[in-house]
Amino acid sequence: MFDINPRATVVHEYNIPITRLGKPINLIPISDVHYGCAAHSTTHWQEDIRKWKATNKDNYYIFLGDTLELESDSERKALRGLHDTSLVRYDDVAQQLNQRFIHEIGFMQGRIIGCLEGNHRHEFQDASTDTMRLCRALDTKHLGVIAFIKLNFWYCKKRRGSIDIVAWHGNTGGGYTVGASFNILQRVSAWSGADIVMSGHDHKKGVLSESKFAGTKDGHILDRRVLLAKTGSYLRTYVAGEETYFAPRAAFPLEIGSITIEMTPRETKDKGFHVDLNYRG
DSSP: OOOOOTTOEEEEEEEEEOSSTTOOEEEEEEOOOOBTOTTBOHHHHHHHHHHHHHTGGGEEEEEOSOOBOOOOHHHHHHHTTSOHHHHHHHHHHHHHHHHHHHHHTGGGTTOEEEEOOOSSOOBOTTSOBHHHHHHHHTTOOBOOSEEEEEEEEEETTEEEEEEEEEEESOOSSOOSSHHHHHHHHHHHHHHHOOSEEEEOSSOOEEEEEEEEEEEOTTSOEEEEEEEEEEEOBSBOSOOTTSOOSSGGGTOOOOOOBOOEEEEEEEEOTTSOEEEEEEEEO
16 A cells, blocks of 8 residues: 555655765756657657666656656546546556656666656556656655755765755646746745755746855855756657647747756865755756
């Protein structure tokens, strides 16, 4: 049985060992893969899988939902009216697709910080979801619908510092513009105080950085970099001869793929500790 609430708020700590100061550690958020959809970009997905395999020892991953092309919220409501035998058939289809996806990302096991629920998910007859089953198969944390994550950095057997992340799949509705997406992240950044705020859902991809200032006891001002991240997608906006979600809306074509956040641990002049945050992709 799965004793997990898929709609929960989750607080999670994850330890990252540091082998060498000054060496970047890659944090790779992956969202809206929509694996199994006709509009899923197999080319981009397989290119990134090959890249991540090659650098896996330097990577940590977090999944932000909609990994599979499964039912939306409204479609799940419609399924509840089907007979049990029909629901079992849907379970079988969803499980087969999930197993294929788990096989493709199996090399990430031991380096996945956790997995969030999205709005496209399958709820099995045993009350589990495809995300819960993925987490169990790869021995990682189920992060509910929103997660407050603390990454602890360990060096020479001591916890030297940490960064805080707020992550969720994304808000339903909202505007099509880039500004509308980042406005939500900025609001969450303001009340959470997190170092990184990230979400998916609208398939936009990019990172904005902000500076947060704080005074010290000795009269200095500290500058802390904060990243606001939209985590991208592997779903094509338009496909010749195919129906896509975005086509009837005449939506902006969106760049396909994921971002990478570089976390570089450094020792400061006074023997303190700091993690530099940068990004690419």
